[in-house]
Amino acid sequence: MPPSVPPTGTKNSYCSTSTSSTSGTESSLKKVEPTEDVLQDVERSEAGSSRERLELSRIRSGAVDMDLDEQEEELQRGMSRVDTKNPDVVGWDGPEDPENPFNWPNRKKWRITLIAALVTFCVAFASSVFTAGISPIAAEFQVSTTVATLGLTLYVVGFATGPLVFAPMSEVYGRNIVYIGTWIPFMLFQIGCALSKNAATLLVSRLICGIAGSSPLSNAGGTLGDIWTPAERGDAMSFFTLAPFMGPVFGPIIGGFLTEYVSWRWTFWLVLIISGVMFIFLLFCLPETYSKTLLERKAARLRKETGNENLHAAHERGGVSHMQRFGQSIVRPVVMLFTEPIVFLIALYCALVYAILYMNFVAYPIVYQEERGWGMGIGGLPFLAIGVGMVCAIATSPWQTKLYLKLTAERGNGKIYPEGRLPFSIVGAFCLPVAIFWFGWATLPQVHWICSVLAGIPFGFGMVTLFLCMFSYLVDSYLLYAASSLAANTLLRSLFGAFFPLFASRMYIKLSPRWACTLLGFISLAMAPIPYLFYKYGPALRARSKRTF
Known part of the structure; x- marks a missing residue:
C-alpha cells in the first residue's frame, strides 16, 4: 500500500491540516503507512483540497528535484514523505476553511454554475445562429454555399484550437483571467462579423470569435469541479451540460426569423448584446475558483500581513515557474487524447454525436425548407423537438x-467511483441510432411531418444523457486534469463538428436524407457499446493510467 499523508497536529494556522484527529503525531521524515481513516479522508477529498494537501506533502518531503511529470504523478498518487514542521507552507485552515471553494455556500456555488452555463450557451448559440444566413450570405457576397458554410466551420475550428491554450492557462493562472481575457475579443469581433463587407472579413472574424469563445467550453467544467464535491456534482453537471446543446437548438430558430424578417447581420448584433450582458456577469459576479490561484493569493496576503516573505503556497516551491507549468500543461490535452484510452474513446464517440448534431443544421433545411417548402423561421422550429429531448434528459438527473x-x-470502497456515472449513458447510447433511423425514414414525402420532427426527442435525450454521463466520468476520473481531459474532448469534438457540415449537404442530396441517415445510424450503432465497456472495464483501465483518480 503506498504511503499517504498521515494525520498531523500542526499548530501553524497557515498549513493544511488533516481531518483526522490523532494524538502523538510523529513529525519525523520517515514513510508512514496510512491508517484506514486517513485513506478514507484523502479519498473523500475533492480536487482542490486534496491537491494542495498532496503538494504540501511533496514540498515537505523535499521532492523538488523531479521533473514536472514525476511531480504530477507523485501528486496524483499521494506517494510522499511528510515533514510536519514546515511553518511556511500556506494551505487551507482545516477542512472547514470558508475560503476553500468546496465550503462555499450552495447559493454562491449555484450562482457560479449559472454564469458558467450562460456563457457557454452564448458561445454555442453563436455557432448555430449563423447557419440560417448561409444562403443570403452566399448570395450577397457572390460565393458558393460551401464557402459561406466555412463561417460555421472556422468558428467551430476555433473551438478545437482555443482550448489547447486556454485550458492549460486556467490551470496555471486561474479561471477568471482566462474567461475575461477571451470574452473581450469574442464580443469585439461580433462587430466585425456584423459590419463585414466581404466574405474574407466575415470568415476571419468568425474564426477569431470561435477561438476566443472556446474558453468556456473547456474551462467551465473545471470551474464546476473546483466548487462541487463528487456527490453534489451530478446535478450541477446536468444543468451545465444542457447549455452547450440548447444553444445550437435555439440558434437556427431565432436566426431563421431574424434572417427572414430583418437581416442576417442582426444575428451577430444579437450575439453582441447577449455577450455584453454576460461580460458584466463575468466581471462582477464570478469569483476565482481555482484552488492553486486562491492559495497563491492567500500566501501573498499573509506575506503582506505578517512580513514573513518565506510564506508560500505548496506549488510555488521547487523552482517550477508559471511558464514551466504552462509549457507542460499546453501539450497535456493532446498527449492525453492519444495516450489515455478513456479520453480518446470518449472524445471519439462525443465527436461523432456532435458532428451529427451539426449536420442536422444542413439536413433540416433540406428536409423542411427544400422538400416541404417551409420558410426560414418555420423551418427552424423542428429543432425544438431536440430541445424537448434534452430537457427530458436533464429531468433524469436526480x-x-x-x-x-x-x-x-456498494463498489467504491470509500473512494470516488467514476463508473457510477455511466448507467444512464448506456440507455442514451442506444437512443441515438434509433432516433437517426427514425428521422431518416420519416422524411418520406408521404409521411406526415410530425413523425420526423418527433424523432428529435430521442436524439436530444440520448445526446445530452451521453454527454452528461461522459463529462462527469471524465471529471471524476481525472480530478487533477479535469480541464485538460475536457479540452482534449473539445478538440476532437470540435474538429468533427467543424468539417462534417462541409460535405453534409452533398451527402444528404446525393444519398437522400433516408440513406444518409441510415449510414450515420449504423455508425452510431457500432459505437453504442462504448459506455457499457467503460462501465465494465473502466476500473481496470483507470488502474493502468498515471493520471486517473
Whole structure:
C-alpha cells in the first residue's frame, strides 16, 4: 500500500491540516503507512483540497528535484514523505476553511454554475445562429454555399484550437483571467462579423470569435469541479451540460426569423448584446475558483500581513515557474487524447454525436425548407423537438445522482467511483441510432411531418444523457486534469463538428436524407457499446493510467 499523508497536529494556522484527529503525531521524515481513516479522508477529498494537501506533502518531503511529470504523478498518487514542521507552507485552515471553494455556500456555488452555463450557451448559440444566413450570405457576397458554410466551420475550428491554450492557462493562472481575457475579443469581433463587407472579413472574424469563445467550453467544467464535491456534482453537471446543446437548438430558430424578417447581420448584433450582458456577469459576479490561484493569493496576503516573505503556497516551491507549468500543461490535452484510452474513446464517440448534431443544421433545411417548402423561421422550429429531448434528459438527473451514490457506496470502497456515472449513458447510447433511423425514414414525402420532427426527442435525450454521463466520468476520473481531459474532448469534438457540415449537404442530396441517415445510424450503432465497456472495464483501465483518480 503506498504511503499517504498521515494525520498531523500542526499548530501553524497557515498549513493544511488533516481531518483526522490523532494524538502523538510523529513529525519525523520517515514513510508512514496510512491508517484506514486517513485513506478514507484523502479519498473523500475533492480536487482542490486534496491537491494542495498532496503538494504540501511533496514540498515537505523535499521532492523538488523531479521533473514536472514525476511531480504530477507523485501528486496524483499521494506517494510522499511528510515533514510536519514546515511553518511556511500556506494551505487551507482545516477542512472547514470558508475560503476553500468546496465550503462555499450552495447559493454562491449555484450562482457560479449559472454564469458558467450562460456563457457557454452564448458561445454555442453563436455557432448555430449563423447557419440560417448561409444562403443570403452566399448570395450577397457572390460565393458558393460551401464557402459561406466555412463561417460555421472556422468558428467551430476555433473551438478545437482555443482550448489547447486556454485550458492549460486556467490551470496555471486561474479561471477568471482566462474567461475575461477571451470574452473581450469574442464580443469585439461580433462587430466585425456584423459590419463585414466581404466574405474574407466575415470568415476571419468568425474564426477569431470561435477561438476566443472556446474558453468556456473547456474551462467551465473545471470551474464546476473546483466548487462541487463528487456527490453534489451530478446535478450541477446536468444543468451545465444542457447549455452547450440548447444553444445550437435555439440558434437556427431565432436566426431563421431574424434572417427572414430583418437581416442576417442582426444575428451577430444579437450575439453582441447577449455577450455584453454576460461580460458584466463575468466581471462582477464570478469569483476565482481555482484552488492553486486562491492559495497563491492567500500566501501573498499573509506575506503582506505578517512580513514573513518565506510564506508560500505548496506549488510555488521547487523552482517550477508559471511558464514551466504552462509549457507542460499546453501539450497535456493532446498527449492525453492519444495516450489515455478513456479520453480518446470518449472524445471519439462525443465527436461523432456532435458532428451529427451539426449536420442536422444542413439536413433540416433540406428536409423542411427544400422538400416541404417551409420558410426560414418555420423551418427552424423542428429543432425544438431536440430541445424537448434534452430537457427530458436533464429531468433524469436526480435519478442519475441517486444511482451514482448507490453504486459508489456498494463498489467504491470509500473512494470516488467514476463508473457510477455511466448507467444512464448506456440507455442514451442506444437512443441515438434509433432516433437517426427514425428521422431518416420519416422524411418520406408521404409521411406526415410530425413523425420526423418527433424523432428529435430521442436524439436530444440520448445526446445530452451521453454527454452528461461522459463529462462527469471524465471529471471524476481525472480530478487533477479535469480541464485538460475536457479540452482534449473539445478538440476532437470540435474538429468533427467543424468539417462534417462541409460535405453534409452533398451527402444528404446525393444519398437522400433516408440513406444518409441510415449510414450515420449504423455508425452510431457500432459505437453504442462504448459506455457499457467503460462501465465494465473502466476500473481496470483507470488502474493502468498515471493520471486517473
